Amino acid sequence: MTITSVKEMETNREAAPRAMGASGDMRALVLLVAVGLAAHALLAVLGLWRDFAWPAIGLSFILLVLIGERAGRIVPVRGRGTYERTLAFGFPALVLLTWQLAGDYGLLNTTWFPQPSRIAAGLWDLTVRYDRFSGTSLIGRPWLIP
Structure with a gap:
């Protein structure tokens, strides 16, 4: 062998x-x-x-x-x-x-646990929508985007 x-x-x-x-x-x-x-x-x-x-x-x-x-x-x-x-x-x-x-x-209970799609839509809305209170959006303040 x-x-x-x-x-x-x-x-x-x-x-x-x-x-x-x-x-x-x-x-x-x-x-x-x-x-x-x-x-x-x-x-x-x-x-x-x-x-x-x-x-x-x-x-x-x-x-x-x-x-x-x-x-x-x-x-x-x-x-x-x-x-x-x-x-x-x-x-x-x-x-x-x-x-x-x-x-x-x-x-x-979607009040306590909203669906991931609603969370993503809310985050997108927060990012791109103009906020009347602060006078800007997160796009205008890039340091606030995580």
């Missing part, structure tokens, strides 16, 4: 458990997605989704974290950076989308 054939055998032994682990991770990933969809479908069919919206949303976020963790195990090393950037952008975007939809459907 040569040194290269021994190294090839070692890498083949290491690749086999990884392949079996990836298969198990894929099964777990599919199971987690199925559980989440089944829970929401069951609540919707029974007409209980609105009554149990917050526990369902909480369960969804827990499942989403577990799905993201399992998907991270499957991602190859060369795609790890893209996966992490997608996760870093996607999770906060999903939280903002959930907040927006919860306000739109009346699950949140």
Whole structure:
């Protein structure tokens, strides 16, 4: 046996458990997605989704974290950076989308928790609209813009 054939055998032994682990991770990933969809479908069919919206949303976020963790195990090393950037952008975007939809459907008190779109519109209005009291806008005072 040569040194290269021994190294090839070692890498083949290491690749086999990884392949079996990836298969198990894929099964777990599919199971987690199925559980989440089944829970929401069951609540919707029974007409209980609105009554149990917050526990369902909480369960969804827990499942989403577990799905993201399992998907991270499957991602190859060369795609790890893209996966992490997608996760870093996607999770906060999903939280903002959930907040927006919860306000739109009346699950949140929008007086205390206005939707992100209303906050952004208010910030834009504050930035560009002329204020009669101070006689200027934030565009006229760039040092006030954070």
